[in-house]
Amino acid sequence: MTDWTEKYRPRSLAELRGNDKAVDAFREWAESWDDHREAVVLHGSPGVGKTSAAHALAADMGWETVELNASDQRTADVIERYAGRAANNATLGGSSGADDTGGRQLIVMDEADNIHGNYDRGGAGAVTSLVKDAGQPIVLIANEYYDMSRGLRNATREIEFRDVGKRSIVPVLRDLCRKEGIEFDADALERIAERNAGDLRGAVNDLQAVADGRDRVELEDVVTGDRDRSMGIFPFLDLALKEADSAREVLHSSYDVDETPDDLTKWLEDNMLKVYDRDEAVHAYDHLADADVWLGRVRATQDYSYWRYAGDNLAGVAAAREGTKGGWTRWGRPQFYHSSSKTADHVVRKLATAGGVSMTTARRELLPFLAAMTHHCKPRDFTVRMAAAYDLDESHVSFVTGSGETTNKVESVVADAAAMREELVEEHAGGAFAGTPAAADDGETDGDSETDDGSVNTDADDGSADADGGPDEAADERAAGVDGEEGDDSQTSFSDF
Numbered sequence: 001m002t003d004w005t006e007k008y009r010p011r012s013l014a015e016l017r018g019n020d021k022a023v024d025a026f027r028e029w030a031e032s033w034d035d036h037r038e039a040v041v042l043h044g045s046p047g048v049g050k051t052s053a054a055h056a057l058a059a060d061m062g063w064e065t066v067e068l069n070a071s072d073q074r075t076a077d078v079i080e081r082y083a084g085r086a087a088n089n090a091t092l093g094g095s096s097g098a099d100d101t102g103g104r105q106l107i108v109m110d111e112a113d114n115i116h117g118n119y120d121r122g123g124a125g126a127v128t129s130l131v132k133d134a135g136q137p138i139v140l141i142a143n144e145y146y147d148m149s150r151g152l153r154n155a156t157r158e159i160e161f162r163d164v165g166k167r168s169i170v171p172v173l174r175d176l177c178r179k180e181g182i183e184f185d186a187d188a189l190e191r192i193a194e195r196n197a198g199d200l201r202g203a204v205n206d207l208q209a210v211a212d213g214r215d216r217v218e219l220e221d222v223v224t225g226d227r228d229r230s231m232g233i234f235p236f237l238d239l240a241l242k243e244a245d246s247a248r249e250v251l252h253s254s255y256d257v258d259e260t261p262d263d264l265t266k267w268l269e270d271n272m273l274k275v276y277d278r279d280e281a282v283h284a285y286d287h288l289a290d291a292d293v294w295l296g297r298v299r300a301t302q303d304y305s306y307w308r309y310a311g312d313n314l315a316g317v318a319a320a321r322e323g324t325k326g327g328w329t330r331w332g333r334p335q336f337y338h339s340s341s342k343t344a345d346h347v348v349r350k351l352a353t354a355g356g357v358s359m360t361t362a363r364r365e366l367l368p369f370l371a372a373m374t375h376h377c378k379p380r381d382f383t384v385r386m387a388a389a390y391d392l393d394e395s396h397v398s399f400v401t402g403s404g405e406t407t408n409k410v411e412s413v414v415a416d417a418a419a420m421r422e423e424l425v426e427e428h429a430g431g432a433f434a435g436t437p438a439a440a441d442d443g444e445t446d447g448d449s450e451t452d453d454g455s456v457n458t459d460a461d462d463g464s465a466d467a468d469g470g471p472d473e474a475a476d477e478r479a480a481g482v483d484g485e486e487g488d489d490s491q492t493s494f495s496d497f
Contacts (some may be wrong), residue, residue, distance in 0.1 A: 004208045005201050008176060010056045016049055017200065018168035022161045026053060029157060030061055030137065033335040038140035040110065041153070042147040044161030046258065047201035051110065054139045058106040063137070067108040067302050079324050094166070105136045112140035113147035128152045128346075137325035163198025166190070172200065173207050183216040191222045205255040212248075233257055233267055234331050240318045241275050242325035245421060247315035254311055261310040262298075266334040268317050269368070270402075273375060276326045287316030332402060343399050350390045367400070374401045377409050387417035 010016050013023050022042075029040050042050040058065045108126065127152045131138050142148055145158060173189045192210070196203040211219050236246045240250045254264060269288050276284060292314035298306045344363075351370075352362035374383040379396075387397050394414050398405035 006305045010052050012060050013056045016053060017172050018164035019161050022159050025159050026057060030057055033137050039156045041140045041142055041156045041158045042161055043142040045163050046143055047199035048161045048164050049200060050141045050161050054108045063104045063106045065108060107136055107138040110141045113142035113144045124410055128155055131155050164200040166193040169193040169200055170204045182211050185218045187219045188217045188222045191219060209252045216444050237271055237331045241272060244318050247319040250318040251315040261307045262295050264314055268314060270329050270334040280320050280322060281319035284317045287313040343395055347396050347399055352392055365392050371400050376403050377401050377413055381414050384416045387413055388420040
């Protein structure tokens with residue numbers, strides 16, 4: 001089912017309904033950009049047309065659009081690598097755009113009011129520097145203007161988009177019905193507009209949900225289909241993973257949750273095993289894998305119309321369940337959700353360093369695998385080997401496994417992992433702890449250094465003799481949980497990581 005908000009997204013500023021003054025100010029900002037070269041912030045409630053206005057403006061001006069989406073990690077590095085490059089260098093077509101208005105790029109950054117904290121480390125400062133020096137027009141989009149940093153507010157022009165009134169929403173709904181060949185009662189459209197109180201996007205979603213499978217929309221259909229527009233993520237998880245009788249019900253409810261399909265995928269994947277049995281999970285993972293393919297296509301192409309296909313597969317997760325689930329379930333925040341802060345970053349960095357992969361690969365591929373394999377510290381021996389291999393403490397093990405940080409289970413896993421690390425380090429230290437130096441032609445070795453987190457850091461990355469004639473240090477690398485050549489049987493379990 002095609003998402004109407006995408007299918008009928010305005011292609012020009014002239015097609016936007018409501019906020020005429022804001023639209024005029026936005027157009028004036030673009031047409032005079034050469035004179036002031038300021039970035040602009042569009043702020044206002046969700047669903048009032050801020051993002052649509054940005055894309056419509058780009059179409060009117062003949063500009064390319066480069067979007068750094070909310071689901072991306074907005075660290076200083078990412079912002080400088082992508083948005084910074086787009087804002088300061090040549091356009092995608094190869095022209096500089098300095099003297100050609102039609103050759104410019106419009107840089108669109110969503111959720112500018114949420115760039116802060118440990119996860120977006122350096123992000124707010126990077127955006128502020130970017131908007132001051134950019135060679136391309138930049139649009140920041142925010143729900144709460146004063147949640148943005150003072151420096152960023154001072155460096156930009158602001159335009160407020162107000163809630164769309166009922167008088168502006170009803171004509172939009174009327175036009176959609178006519179385009180879809182659906183008859184309607186005027187009172188039904190009035191009711192939908194009233195229920196959404198300024199949220200045009202929500203009104204369109206409501207109309208689509210009510211009209212699905214019908215040739216006519218009547219007031220009775222709207223009253224029966226009235227929804228709670230502010231549905232929280234936990235009621236949605238109850239519905240999707242335990243209660244819903246149909247995938248369609250879950251799909252329609254997903255429109256009510258203020259989360260992107262990317263984040264909804266994380267929530268469902270991380271909580272599904274709390275209630276699904278093995279056979280249900282097998283079928284559900286097929287749908288999650290398909291959703292991830294579509295989300296990857298969104299990230300690669302920046303075409304957010306593919307989100308609807310990811311949403312269809314999230315409904316498939318609910319369809320994989322046999323019957324309803326009773327009782328109360330404690331849902332948890334995704335372990336690699338963007339507000340997991342420095343604990344997530346620390347664990348991902350450990351995985352990336354040990355595996356010789358990027359942080360992105362570690363976050364998207366290694367961490368979900370380990371989380372599934374060690375859920376609630378089961379099997380225990382595997383969890384201990386994991387904690388030893390990556391030198392994880394209680395907070396890290398709790399983060400990966402979902403078990404409480406202060407529980408005896410987690411504390412005993414970390415204690416056994418520490419003992420395992422000490423045993424392996426001593427075993428492969430070449431007699432260093434007994435005062436017996438390792439063999440070397442010149443009698444000198446380069447000493448290992450110890451990092452802040454206590455892990456062993458060696459000087460020779462490839463395990464070969466270094467420039468000073470030091471010995472092969474691959475054994476110490478393996479003892480620290482870093483990939484190396486195959487050791488004895490007591491070490492082979494670390495190769496799994």
